[in-house]
Amino acid sequence: MSNFDPIRFAIAFVPLAAYLLVMGLTNCRRKPIVTSGASEIFALGLGLTGLVFVGPIELFRPELATAQFLNYIWFVLLALYLLWVTLAAMISRPRLVVYNITPDELRPLLSEAASVVDASFRWAGDCLCLPRIGVQLHIDGFALFRNTSLVSSGPHQSIEGWHRLAKQLRANLRGVSSAPHPPAALLLSAAIVLLIACEMRIYFGTEEQLAEALNELFSFGWQRG
Template identity: 45%
Template sequence: MPADEFLPDPLHLCIALGPLAAYLIVLGGVNLRSRPLVVSGPRDLAALAVAVSGLVVAGPMELFMIEGAAQFWGPWVWVMLLAAYALGVVLLVLLMRPRLIVYHIQLEQWRPVVAEVAARLDPEVRWAGDGLVLPELGVQLHLDAVAITRNVALVSSGPNQNLEGWRRLERELRKALARVRAPRNPAGMFWLALGLALALTVTWQLAQHPGAVAQAFSEMLRL
């Protein structure tokens, strides 16, 4: 049996890998920067949702498509499905607790920065291990680090959080990190190479099978 029979058609392969390739390229670039990057929890989740959106479209959405609805609504059925996906992501963003993610920094380098900013924002700041309480800001959090990827997350502890306090903390951390230099993360080369490989795969498929891609696209939209 030819190996091609185990692969999806070129269109679905491109849809599945395209957004993921872009995400990995950006992730690799972030880890090769000379400065850390602070991202809020909602933005990080939204970026991840975009990265896997192609897999969702080419997988579950296509697999569980109700054919009757597709024939009735035509291309508009995809608009409704993508809108439902976007609304689901928005709902997750609204339900998630506050958090900040710092890419491309190690915990040993990050902790003094947090301590300095926290002491400046709230003189009553208290530490307990990796936990941090800023009573005047209404912020309670703990540090969660992933050494391999050099990412550190500030995760809220408990449901009672002041969103404005988190915004102030994020702004001050951005300013403080502008003065911090971090060595390039070797993992950044891996993410970048993987993203470029996926992007080249997408480009190759589009260039090699333009007719098949156009036909599959028409069938997908029920045109």
Template identity: 45%
Template sequence: MDALHLSIALGPLAVYLMVLGLVNLATRPFVTTGTRDTAALGLAISGLVVAGPMELFLPEAAAQIFGPWIWLLLLGAYALALTLLILLLRPRLVIYNISIDQLRAVLSEVVTDLDREARWVGDSLVLPRLHVQLHVEPFAALKNIQLVSSGPRQSDAGWRRLENALVPALRKSAGTPNPYAVSFLVFGSLMVGIITLNLIGNSHEVVVQWNEMLRR
């Protein structure tokens, strides 16, 4: 793979790995939504999509008509596809740097204030008044826990209320950094180093490849 396409493919992924490493190094629990989590992953692999399928299957007839603007259309199509995927996903929350016992204790306290009819059934939690049903799924590799919706009938407003109540409650809890965080940072830094060296060492070729990519 040439220097330009290598940089495009690995650049967003390197940034994602480094951000993920920093999140996993935190000493406090970190909460994000499934929407933001999926959007971040979609951005991380966007470079691979551009350097791979988009470049490979680029419609030459359209490129002759639109010129460099064809890439804007393709990136727009990718953004729309990612947005559609996010809209089709069921609600979920992702919590980093916390054990399942800690989360259950905090969650039990929070849901009591939100819905007095809330009840646990094994690893599942039902909040009738908020129209929220979820189950707890730990993911050991990234040391995070996901609260995943159960069943099709879910209230987005109920999930937002749960998130808004959970975030300040978790700030009082002490988190445990993920030992794999260093690996994410190392791999991300290595990718940045490889990209930088390739761009510096092949600057003339990169300009030529960039012009070819834009069909100039």
């Protein structure tokens, strides 16, 4: 059975299409949205779950564990992958991502938020230091989708300080609106194309192909048991 049979194709690309759809809708909004870097990593990890499932997880599946645990091995391996994604999100350096706003637009709003949580804040180029709450960051923009990241600078960071800054920044951005951003349609288009491709491959696949794919993917354990 080809690695690109309809079942594997759908498993691989439906989660990715869902991720692109959510990102496209987020970038199409007229309001800036603040999220954490950890949330972004976790969302990307979920979007790549299908590709990992039919790629590394299936390729490096332990044969002994497969024979012993049968089809339950899939749930174990997926749980391990999700735990790894969660760990990667938790140990990543503090970061905030602000969608639908450029660095130049965000800078004065960020200064207002910083003045509330730490009156001793100071700028040094694109770097912002808030010594009282233990936050040091620099601004990094992604022009294509008009998103801006606030990336931690230096090893000594206060998680509580980042939470306070994020909360105040969200409050300051509530009354801000932005113009529509056409490039966000690229994400929506890619998501729709992937979903249609998955549906078409399953729709035009024969019952024998679908049954063989399901049997090969999920029933190997019972056959070996």
